[in-house]
Amino acid sequence: AALKGGLRFQVSAALKEGRVTATELCQSCLSLIRSTKFLNAYITVAEETALKQAEESEKRYQRGQPLGVLDGIPIAVKDNFNTAGIETTCASNMLKGYISPYNATVVQKLLDQGAVLLGKTNLDEFAMGSGSTDGVFGPVRNPWSYSRQYKEKSVPKSCSEDEESNWVITGGSSGGSAAAVSSFTCFAALGSDTGGSTRNPAAHCGVVGLKPTYGLISRHGLIPLVNSMDVPGILTRCVDDAAVVLGSLAGHDPKDSTTIQDNFKPFELPNLTDVSKLSIGIPKEYHAPGLSSEILAFWSKAADLFKNAGAKVIEVSLPHTRYSIVCYHVLCTAEVASNMARFDGLEYGHRSDMNKSTESMYAATRREGFNDVVRGRILSGNYFLLKQNYENYFIKAQKVRRLIANDFVKVFGSGVDILLTPTTLSDAVPYMEFIKEDNRTRSAQDDILTQAANMAGLPAINVPTGLSERGLPIGLQFIGRSFQEKQLLTVAKWFEKQVKFPVIELEVKRHDHGAFQHQKSASFS
Amino acid sequence: LAPWVPVVGLEIHAQISSNSKLFSGSQVQFAAPPNSLVSFFDASLPGTLPVLNRRCVEAAVMTGLALNCSINKKSLFDRKHYFYADLPAGYQITQQRVPIAVNGSLSYSLCIDNKMSQMVTKTVRIKQIQLEQDSGKSLHDDTRSQTLVDLNRAGVGLMEVVMEPDMCCGEEAAAAVRELQLILQTLGSSQAVMAEGQLRVDANVSVHHPGEPYGVRTEVKNINSIRFLAKAVDYEIQRQIEELEKGGTILNETRAFDSKLGCTVTMRDKEGKQDYRFMPEPNLPPLILYDTKSLPANLNHQQVVNIDCIHERLPDLPSVKRAKLVERYGILPEHSFTLLNEDGLTEFFETVVKETRMKPKKVIGWILNDLLSYLKQHSLTVKESPVSSFLLADLLNLLEKKEISSTAAKQVLAELWKGEGKTPLEIVKEKKLELIQDQNELEHICQAVIDGQENEVIMMVLG
Numbered sequence: 001a002a003l004k005g006g007l008r009f010q011v012s013a014a015l016k017e018g019r020v021t022a023t024e025l026c027q028s029c030l031s032l033i034r035s036t037k038f039l040n041a042y043i044t045v046a047e048e049t050a051l052k053q054a055e056e057s058e059k060r061y062q063r064g065q066p067l068g069v070l071d072g073i074p075i076a077v078k079d080n081f082n083t084a085g086i087e088t089t090c091a092s093n094m095l096k097g098y099i100s101p102y103n104a105t106v107v108q109k110l111l112d113q114g115a116v117l118l119g120k121t122n123l124d125e126f127a128m129g130s131g132s133t134d135g136v137f138g139p140v141r142n143p144w145s146y147s148r149q150y151k152e153k154s155v156p157k158s159c160s161e162d163e164e165s166n167w168v169i170t171g172g173s174s175g176g177s178a179a180a181v182s183s184f185t186c187f188a189a190l191g192s193d194t195g196g197s198t199r200n201p202a203a204h205c206g207v208v209g210l211k212p213t214y215g216l217i218s219r220h221g222l223i224p225l226v227n228s229m230d231v232p233g234i235l236t237r238c239v240d241d242a243a244v245v246l247g248s249l250a251g252h253d254p255k256d257s258t259t260i261q262d263n264f265k266p267f268e269l270p271n272l273t274d275v276s277k278l279s280i281g282i283p284k285e286y287h288a289p290g291l292s293s294e295i296l297a298f299w300s301k302a303a304d305l306f307k308n309a310g311a312k313v314i315e316v317s318l319p320h321t322r323y324s325i326v327c328y329h330v331l332c333t334a335e336v337a338s339n340m341a342r343f344d345g346l347e348y349g350h351r352s353d354m355n356k357s358t359e360s361m362y363a364a365t366r367r368e369g370f371n372d373v374v375r376g377r378i379l380s381g382n383y384f385l386l387k388q389n390y391e392n393y394f395i396k397a398q399k400v401r402r403l404i405a406n407d408f409v410k411v412f413g414s415g416v417d418i419l420l421t422p423t424t425l426s427d428a429v430p431y432m433e434f435i436k437e438d439n440r441t442r443s444a445q446d447d448i449l450t451q452a453a454n455m456a457g458l459p460a461i462n463v464p465t466g467l468s469e470r471g472l473p474i475g476l477q478f479i480g481r482s483f484q485e486k487q488l489l490t491v492a493k494w495f496e497k498q499v500k501f502p503v504i505e506l507e508v509k510r511h512d513h514g515a516f517q518h519q520k521s522a523s524f525s
Numbered sequence: 526l527a528p529w530v531p532v533v534g535l536e537i538h539a540q541i542s543s544n545s546k547l548f549s550g551s552q553v554q555f556a557a558p559p560n561s562l563v564s565f566f567d568a569s570l571p572g573t574l575p576v577l578n579r580r581c582v583e584a585a586v587m588t589g590l591a592l593n594c595s596i597n598k599k600s601l602f603d604r605k606h607y608f609y610a611d612l613p614a615g616y617q618i619t620q621q622r623v624p625i626a627v628n629g630s631l632s633y634s635l636c637i638d639n640k641m642s643q644m645v646t647k648t649v650r651i652k653q654i655q656l657e658q659d660s661g662k663s664l665h666d667d668t669r670s671q672t673l674v675d676l677n678r679a680g681v682g683l684m685e686v687v688m689e690p691d692m693c694c695g696e697e698a699a700a701a702v703r704e705l706q707l708i709l710q711t712l713g714s715s716q717a718v719m720a721e722g723q724l725r726v727d728a729n730v731s732v733h734h735p736g737e738p739y740g741v742r743t744e745v746k747n748i749n750s751i752r753f754l755a756k757a758v759d760y761e762i763q764r765q766i767e768e769l770e771k772g773g774t775i776l777n778e779t780r781a782f783d784s785k786l787g788c789t790v791t792m793r794d795k796e797g798k799q800d801y802r803f804m805p806e807p808n809l810p811p812l813i814l815y816d817t818k819s820l821p822a823n824l825n826h827q828q829v830v831n832i833d834c835i836h837e838r839l840p841d842l843p844s845v846k847r848a849k850l851v852e853r854y855g856i857l858p859e860h861s862f863t864l865l866n867e868d869g870l871t872e873f874f875e876t877v878v879k880e881t882r883m884k885p886k887k888v889i890g891w892i893l894n895d896l897l898s899y900l901k902q903h904s905l906t907v908k909e910s911p912v913s914s915f916l917l918a919d920l921l922n923l924l925e926k927k928e929i930s931s932t933a934a935k936q937v938l939a940e941l942w943k944g945e946g947k948t949p950l951e952i953v954k955e956k957k958l959e960l961i962q963d964q965n966e967l968e969h970i971c972q973a974v975i976d977g978q979e980n981e982v983i984m985m986v987l988g
Contacts, residue, residue: 341615
């Protein structure tokens with residue numbers, strides 16, 4: 001039966017009660033993936049294995065022994081997570097055809113809970129970018145480009161112009177995962193977040209994007225961009241679902257020495273009604289140059305929302321925010337140069353035919369395997385790591401990073417519980433406009449509001465807030481204290497309830513409308 | 526001609542004796558089939574992360590304590606970048622900023638004038654000990670223009686021991702390394718067998734005139750034994766002196782020792798020096814070590830390395846063992862050196878001493894002069910000796926009871942070397958080597974001799 005927008009039904013409950021089977025669920029998602037192929041959200045669809053997993057799940061439900069809330073739930077995973085037996089490409093020629101022999105810890109955990117892995121989602125090559133436009137499999141299209149909400153607001157430039165050229169980007173680098181969740185092809189997806197790569201596309205695609213505290217979730221098996229900043233990200237359609245996924249993923253992993261040892265207890269989010277004890281900080285530096293007046297308005301309204309509900313809302317300062325872009329640039333490129341050194345064609349991945357010498361083979365392999373963005377960052381990174389530059393760039397950047405992190409310590413230490421900021425500078429731009437500037441310029445612009453949380457290792461979440469004038473999603477970001485995900489998500493959930501973000505009215509010119517409508521506003525918890 | 530002062534420093538890599546590698550669980554084993562001991566991490570598969578091996582940390586702490594170092598309670602890991610076929614990740618994880626141990630010393634002894642009669646003790650400062658990964662092995666097949674890579678060794682734990690340039694010649698370098706080898710073997714932190722690549726030594730050599738600043742140094746690699754170490758160092762010192770006296774200059778370069786030719790040859794130019802672009806290893810938090818005082822109560826002891834506990838468990842170091850041997854048995858210090866120098870010789874000696882009433886001071890002569898020289902002549906180790914400690918003890922007992930003469934004993938020993946399974950007593954009976962104690966019998970024999978040599982006797986009596 002078709003469901004109206006705004007109504008949620010609980011898929012897990014439906015599975016338990018037998019109203020829908022895991023196989024049916026899996027098949028509808030697979031079919032929808034086929035119908036929405038033009039979004040280019042998936043690089044690999046693992047149809048056979050997914051159906052098998054669904055079958056197994058179904059048997060468990062029949063025995064009355066589901067593994068948990070996630071049993072039978074279709075999920076998607078960004079293609080920079082290792083998945084045994086399923087290609088892992090990082091959207092790069094370097095790893096085209098690479099089949100990893102092991103599962104990333106987070107993937108294994110999801111599978112152990114009975115989740116159904118539908119496939120691997122598209123991204124910017126090696127997660128470098130803020131548009132999901134720079135991977136070898138082409139750009140990801142924002143599902144909202146095909147929404148009634150967007151179409152009715154966009155003025156066609158000319159009759160001859162195909163609506164196809166008007167499509168907007170998803171943001172990045174986890175654009176595929178965000179698009180997959182946004183278009184209902186899965187119930188949750190894994191992304192990664194190094195400078196905003198989960199929150200940014202979440203904002204542009206109107207979904208919840210959670211960046212957990214660094215050290216809470218294992219990075220073992222996540223192909224690294226910046227080891228000291230990367231975290232696995234969680235994309236879902238509502239905050240409750242994000243909490244469920246977090247609960248199944250968090251905790252110490254002996255295979256990842258940067259995960260904390262403390263025991264993690266999964267939590268259920270309370271339904272907060274009284275926000276009067278809450279102190280919300282509004283960092284003034286996040287009124288960044290280039291922030292659209294629309295977003296500013298949403299941000300203001302959100303602050304008022306909290307104030308009117310009785311919360312304490314105060315302006316705070318994070319004075320070193322403006323240095324975060326250059327700081328990030330130095331540290332990110334340095335780690336990239338180091339992390340990419342392993343791609344030499346010798347043990348795995350692309351190997352050039354050039355074989356005059358080891359050196360020439362390495363050089364050709366790396367030139368052929370990496371795109372301009374990756375190569376550019378490697379060159380920059382190596383420059384900063386040169387002995388004569390190390391002190392002035394790398395060490396300096398580490399010090400600035402400490403200052404940025406301390407800004408947050410001071411603010412949270414002064415009694416502020418949560419920070420409220422915009423996630424992006426504007427709503428999603430059309431692809432044709434986005435590509436007018438290069439990746440580096442775009443990343444520098446788009447990361448400004450999200451990067452600092454990665455520098456400081458703090459948890460942060462994008463909550464879809466409303467639609468822009470162009471009918472596209474706008475999200476706001478909450479930043480919390482280290483390892484205080486429960487508080488962060490509780491506040492996010494309260495806010496989500498207040499703003500009642502509209503359901504996307506996706507207009508897909510294909511068959512299978514019935515199945516599609518059925519999924520429309522599904523959350524799984 | 527002004528005198529030259531040679532300066533020798535050493536960089537020694539000792540493979541840690543452990544079941545698994547420094548940062549991964551794959552096994553450590555010598556001469557296994559190629560690429561059979563390679564974990565995903567060792568092969569640098571993307572997404573894999575290092576996990577520190579506790580045993581390797583303990584080995585490094587033990588070694589640091591044995592070398593009188595300060596153990597850094599907080600040490601750090603770094604990445605050292607360079608491209609090479611045997612380095613899958615494109616970087617080595619090492620400790621460049623803050624190593625695990627610093628500022629130690631090693632005492633070693635030398636014989637003056639090649640005689641074992643006078644020994645002098647010297648000390649070399651230990652700059653630091655750092656934990657780092659070993660690389661894999663690459664074999665160049667020039668006929669097929671290919672390189673074969675074996676990653677079994679990639680990731681095995683190493684302790685790099687840096688000895689300050691306090692040494693002045695090949696002999697000193699060799700003695701220092703020998704002593705380090707004994708210490709490592711006693712601790713069990715490394716088996717330190719050079720032939721199996723468990724101990725690798727690079728020498729830094731330079732010369733200068735007294736009072737002038739240090740000269741340009743060269744690094745000498747490819748030294749495969751302690752004997753070659755002495756040769757390589759001495760050759761390099763000589764080469765540098767000759768070059769400088771000719772009016773030439775020394776290049777800051779890396780040279781390889783050619784054991785066949787007995788000389789060093791240019792290997793690669795350190796002038797176009799590699800920039801290793803050191804960077805902190807982001808996947809490993811700082812290594813924190815505790816002592817009993819600083820140990821927090823609530824920490825899981827499985828997760829903690831306590832320096833004091835390791836200190837308590839340290840075995841007697843070679844220098845202590847030698848001192849004890851000298852004290853207990855009354856042997857000379859030089860003797861104790863030889864005993865410890867040969868694998869198994871101390872046990873052999875002590876067994877013989879236990880099984881015989883002969884004074885240790887006398888036994889040692891038989892061990893060092895007779896047994897050892899025979900073994901050396903036939904290139905045998907103590908373990909391979911055809912004469913066991915019990916057999917030798919039996920023999921020495923016969924000598925001590927005056928049943929045979931010392932000359933006869935040597936004859937019996939010569940027979941025993943044949944390893945035919947005969948006991949000393951059996952050989953004595955066979956060869957009729959028994960000493961005759963009976964006075965009458967002796968007179969009888971002497972008389973017979975005199976009777977048989979009348980002329981000679983008369984000549985002797987007449988003077």
